[in-house]
Amino acid sequence: MKFVDEAYIEVAAGDGGNGCSSFRHEKYKEYGGPDGGDGGRGGHVYVVADTNLNTLIDFRYARRHEAKRGQHGMGSDMFGAAGDDLTLRMPVGTIISDAETGDVLLELLVPGEKQILAKGGDGGFGNMHFKSSTNRSPRQKTMGKPGDRYSIKLELKVLADVGLLGMPNAGKSTFITAVSNARPKVADYPFTTLHPNLGVVRVAPEQSFVVADIPGLIEGASEGAGLGHQFLRHLQRTGLLLHIVDVAPFDDSIDPVAQAKAIAEELRKYDEELHEKPRWLVLNKIDMLDEAARKAVRQKMIEGLKWKGPVYEISALAREGCEALIRDIYQYLHAQKPPTEEEKEALFDPRFDR
Template sequence: MKFVDEAYIEISAGDGGAGCVSFRHEKYKEFGGPNGGDGGRGGHVFAVADSNLNTLVDFRFSRRHDAKRGQHGMGSDMFGAAGEDITLKMPVGTIISDSETGEVLFELLTHGDVITIAKGGDGGFGNMRFKSAINRAPRQKTPGWPGDKRSLKLELKVLADVGLLGMPNAGKSTLISAVSNARPRIADYPFTTLHPNLGVVRVGPEQSFVVADLPGLIEGASDGAGLGHLFLRHLKRTRLLLHVVDMAPFDEGVDTVAQAKAIVNELKKYDAELYEKPRWLVLNKLDMIPLEERAALVKDFVKRFKFKGPVFEISGLTREGCEPLIKTIYQHVNAQQLAEQAPVVVDPRFPSTAE
């Protein structure tokens, strides 16, 4: 399926039904009085997070979504029925914002989350509401209130613990297929990956994390060059970035250090917060380098790159070095998850005002 991570939609909640003016007419009963009922509420528009979806492609072909209006009030004290609600299923990780102002309105972060993105209008009052001691036969009624109408932008940011970044053909797809259940397209030419791929890495019983493979970055990506800039947003929710470097490029004249520095510069230019995320260096395709030359090559690269974080030497093709990498990643991700779940200590001098 084509990966679509952005869409624009128009939604309209239902208008409320109008109130009714009616009087009771029964044989042998004088002064029946008003019995016009209220109008029904207009239908709401809901959004629900569904983990079975992974794109917004459906909203590219169905942009307008209108809920039903409420039924008008009727005589004999009968209120109008509420309009039928509509529910829009969206992938987990969808951000809903106002397409005109850019203001973020809602985020769907957990499977089953339900939010009201447009509220239906209330129904109008029938004349029975206006009866009083001095107004025994009211003929007043009110129309229904209009429902919310919105122009929305939907933006999908994949929810992954670990994000892979690097130049095209660095071996990211091979790596994710080696360590997870993802099966991305792999070929011997750059830009094989055209959309993000998610994979679940199983470390042990009830021990796993999610990794995202993104299209390769090139110099100038932050200004729109290549494909990677379209998907850098997906890295914002990751806990860890793995900078995958091809240590055996097909073109012998390629300076791998210059390429790696270009990736880091593009990351910094795109988003300073993303640049500050924990980032580990993964030196890939070492199986293509003679064993006696590896240590010197790796030492020279790290020295010239001036990298001070964790460095892992692997081969995504042969899985050499992959097991220590995924175990260390799991320990890091699990520690962050536990830190996020730590209970908040409340100072008794400043009691919480939360309801």
Template sequence: MFGVKGDDIVLKMPVGTIISDAETGEVLHELLQPGEQVTIAKGGDGGFGNMHYKSSTNRAPRQKTPGWPGEKRSLKLELKVLADVGLLGMPNAGKSTLIAAISNARPKIADYPFTTLHPNLGVVRVGPEKSFVVADVPGLIEGASEGAGLGHQFLRHLQRTRLLLHMLDVAPFDEGVDPVAQAKAIVAELKKFDQKLHEKPRWLVLNKLDMVPAEEREARVKDIVKRLKYKGPVFEISALTREGCELLVQKVYQHIAQVHQSQQAPVEVDPRFTQTP
């Protein structure tokens, strides 16, 4: 009788949620802005009841009009975090230590693999009104794209990032572990999972240099870069002592700012208000 005054059913979802039709796979909407609202299923039309026809001469009406049912949908909700930078690497590469060193995030840090079980987001503040968001996801292992380890569950969170920082442990504790072979395996997993993710800008970050004697650092870095045949930016850091972190943060922010500026849509000008010399 009073359905028109009924309250909407509002489902609160985190920013970054992708809403898809579970049956067709069609993407209905992506929530990218805080406070954004979208109608997923419209309510039904209740029609007119007998009260609508009540009058001074028809005090007990028996007329009515049929209503229409509301929309029904089966939905699939998928969350992809909104981060500018994604940390990529094997378990124990030092990703959690780095995000704790450069941002406000405080992830669990331990000396055993797979300490990170879910994505961690941190805001890196470079200066007044200058910041970017970095995402730390569980470490990857070979076979992740087929379901090995934990990282395959969270690779999608890297799809929205503008830059990947590929972290390598240059001083692994286990003998016989080759950082170069690990790096190549991760790159292969990215390609298997998503070609576009594989093609994203990816910088090499060589971590744990504090564990390498000073006289050996240069030779070890050159050997890793040469064997990887890597041509992009290379950063030598120690996330534990924060050596080299400030330079990395500054360069990352410059890159993010340039990408953001280039992706901004040009302003359309009404030709009626343009002036010619």
């Protein structure tokens, strides 16, 4: 598959360099004293959230990542150089956890964010550190400390504002093509989408949001049936779910109400919090129905699902109703965001006092 959202790797920071035991040797100085330098620090392992990456495929082939160790201390009071740091670039939305315990170590949520994953070991002390009035010729030195080592699991959850739900061939890929810059594969057979697609929807020059299209779900997806089960995690970070339902299936035996109930049940089985997320019902392919049939199927969906949330009627192919939907989505998302510092200041600005 093109989209890789899990990987297991080994990460090792550099060990610290050893301290040096040495004595000064100069002409006409019989007892020069200790001059052994300290060892250098081992290299750290950093991770950076890179917006240019959208998969973890590189880490499927490169499993071992190790920073350089610190240089050993030397005579003449020379300290060892620190080991070179190692920087790993990962997609935004990557969760880094300990593969053995399952504990989450880091989450990369902000583009360009840089965090330290494994710390390099400290360098050892040279014998110059142990000189005292009672120990004029110390021969002690310490070894460098080992760097952090982890067996880690990388898991990618895409960051999107809106997630698309629906059965295969419900029209999700057609919808994201109609409203955004994404160009996923669209065909007349199920499971056309094999990996998540992200699209940026621009409502105005400075108004936009991100939509995520995952492979279609089928009954039993939460237990592993179909393709969509392994991508349900990508909906957990969205702020709004659009449940797209095909109201004009080619097979008359298919019941859109039963399909919508099945999808909702799969969400509940997979994650109760995901099931409780705000969800809007979007009736797609209405261009294939006349006015009377549209009203009938809308009423049937609302009554069959006992739906109390927003309902939209669209035709993704003809782009009918899409503009009003994306405008309402943006207004909803904007209302959910906390006010910026400028907006907070404006609330207390005496010029706006009424």
